[in-house]
Amino acid sequence: xxxxxxxxxxxxxxxxxxxxxxxxxxxxxxxxxxxxxxxxxxxxxxxxxxxxxxxxxxxxxxxxxxxxxxxxxxxxxxxxxxxxxxxxxxxxxxxxxxxxxxxxxxxxxxxxxxxxxxxxxxxxxxxxxxxxxxxxxxxxxxxxxxxxxxxxxxxxxxxxxxxxxxxxxxxxxxxxxxxxxxxxxxxxxxxxxxxxxxxxxxxxxxxxxxxxxxxxxxxxxxxxxxxxxx
Amino acid sequence: xxxxxxxxxxxxxxxxxxxxxxxxxxxxxxxxxxxxxxxxxxxxxxxxxxxxxxxxxxxxxxxxxxxxxxxxxxxxxxxxxxxxxxxxxxxxxxxxxxxxxxxxxxxxxxxxxxxxxxxxxxxxxxxxxxxxxxxxxxxxxxxxxxxxxxxxxxxxxxxxxxxxxxxxxxxxxxxxxxxxxxxxxxxxxxxxxxxxxxxxxxxxxxxxxxxxxxxxxxxxxxxxxxxxxxxxxxxxxxxxxxxxxxxxxxxxxxxxxxxxxxxxx
Numbered sequence: 001x002x003x004x005x006x007x008x009x010x011x012x013x014x015x016x017x018x019x020x021x022x023x024x025x026x027x028x029x030x031x032x033x034x035x036x037x038x039x040x041x042x043x044x045x046x047x048x049x050x051x052x053x054x055x056x057x058x059x060x061x062x063x064x065x066x067x068x069x070x071x072x073x074x075x076x077x078x079x080x081x082x083x084x085x086x087x088x089x090x091x092x093x094x095x096x097x098x099x100x101x102x103x104x105x106x107x108x109x110x111x112x113x114x115x116x117x118x119x120x121x122x123x124x125x126x127x128x129x130x131x132x133x134x135x136x137x138x139x140x141x142x143x144x145x146x147x148x149x150x151x152x153x154x155x156x157x158x159x160x161x162x163x164x165x166x167x168x169x170x171x172x173x174x175x176x177x178x179x180x181x182x183x184x185x186x187x188x189x190x191x192x193x194x195x196x197x198x199x200x201x202x203x204x205x206x207x208x209x210x211x212x213x214x215x216x217x218x219x220x221x222x223x224x225x226x227x228x229x230x
Numbered sequence: 231x232x233x234x235x236x237x238x239x240x241x242x243x244x245x246x247x248x249x250x251x252x253x254x255x256x257x258x259x260x261x262x263x264x265x266x267x268x269x270x271x272x273x274x275x276x277x278x279x280x281x282x283x284x285x286x287x288x289x290x291x292x293x294x295x296x297x298x299x300x301x302x303x304x305x306x307x308x309x310x311x312x313x314x315x316x317x318x319x320x321x322x323x324x325x326x327x328x329x330x331x332x333x334x335x336x337x338x339x340x341x342x343x344x345x346x347x348x349x350x351x352x353x354x355x356x357x358x359x360x361x362x363x364x365x366x367x368x369x370x371x372x373x374x375x376x377x378x379x380x381x382x383x384x385x386x387x388x389x390x391x392x393x394x395x396x397x398x399x400x401x402x403x404x405x406x407x408x409x410x411x412x413x414x415x416x417x418x419x420x421x422x423x424x425x426x427x428x429x430x431x432x433x434x435x436x437x438x439x440x441x442x443x444x445x446x447x448x449x450x451x452x453x454x455x456x457x458x459x460x461x462x463x464x465x466x467x468x469x470x471x472x473x474x475x476x477x478x479x480x481x482x483x484x485x486x487x488x489x490x491x492x493x494x495x
Binding site for chain 2: 110113115130131132146148
């Protein structure tokens with residue numbers, strides 16, 4: 001069968017190697033051929049720099065353990081590094097998980113002292129979070145109102161990219177990913193008339209949460225990542 | 231069919247009992263049939279403030295446990311024919327009554343009275359749940375202090391979960407003019423920003439409240455005091471009238487008085 005057409009096609013590109021895999025053959029045949037091809041070509045790349053590898057699995061579903069197996073096999077060659085494994089197929093569970101994580105949950109109410117609101121995905125809150133109230137989201141938190149309580153954003157994976165926005169930003173505590181910040185001193189002065197929408201984000205260069213005007217955040221931070229999901 | 235109004239605050243000592251006594255009295259002054267219910271079992275005060283302590287024979291717990299009829303436990307006010315009180319027991323605690331028993335009692339009272347004013351104990355536990363069980367409306371009392379506003383916020387959150395109760399209304403109690411002027415007290419606007427519910431009234435701090443409480447006479451019976459006027463206004467608002475807020479400043483500009491006349495704030 002491999003005599004007719006190859007199960008694994010290697011393509012060299014500017015940014016690395018692409019492995020296109022046949023999606024109608026048996027998985028173990030694929031592994032077998034992959035190992036063969038990589039071994040045969042090993043000498044070609046041996047002394048060069050590290051090459052990033054993209055695996056394209058086509059319409060084949062790859063389970064988590066199969067992905068690991070592929071990675072392991074490729075990483076056995078020191079000069080190869082798997083950049084990503086693409087597959088056109090995902091299970092229903094994976095899809096619905098992804099969907100809940102990426103959706104925006106709009107809620108219009110006041111979160112009062114002692115109340116907790118937590119959502120999967122991004123939270124769009126129209127209303128205030130009062131002192132003693134807690135809002136949390138696996139993604140970003142957008143508050144059209146005053147944030148006077150606690151906001152926990154990015155409790156999901158990849159949480160450090162999450163942002164917290166509020167029309168009036170005077171939180172008692174903020175948490176993005178695993179980083180916590182709290183208000184410096186007692187209650188913050190109420191907003192003045194011309195206060196702009198403010199936004200908190202994690203400045204990775206200093207590892208701290210920074211609060212800034214929305215437009216300056218847009219310049220500094222990869223804010224498009226957050227907005228893409230919308 | 232009467233309406234039951236619970237007076238609550240979360241925090242203790244902000245003036246729930248005083249407010250209950252005065253609202254009850256002012257509604258009775260307007261000729262309504264009113265029953266005050268003290269749900270602070272074990273720490274009853276309402277009877278003392280109303281000056282009715284020595285008339286108590288049976289109490290709320292006796293009614294709940296069937297030791298007497300509801301009518302037997304009601305204490306008639308010495309000043310007003312249309313004002314009665316259902317006292318709390320002093321010898322037991324909050325656990326002696328459960329919310330469904332309370333609801334049954336309040337429902338029974340609603341058949342005979344226009345207004346049932348329920349004085350709620352401090353806290354958010356059993357006593358609070360007893361007090362709100364039979365209520366149709368709620369009044370939240372707060373003072374211009376951060377701790378009291380915080381607790382009021384919590385209570386409002388809990389009241390919003392009680393589906394049978396209409397959105398609570400707020401009374402800001404014990405406003406001290408001189409501290410407000412110096413900016414040492416939370417401003418009314420600031421409190422309203424946080425709590426975001428309708429304002430039923432503001433009551434200025436008044437020494438007369440304490441002295442009249444000690445005499446067992448609700449302060450509304452003394453028409454000249456500031457607090458008395460405030461409670462009278464609150465009473466009229468409960469009856470559905472539109473009454474402008476009392477001015478806090480002693481001296482008012484012409485414009486402000488003009489606005490007040492028109493019912494604008």
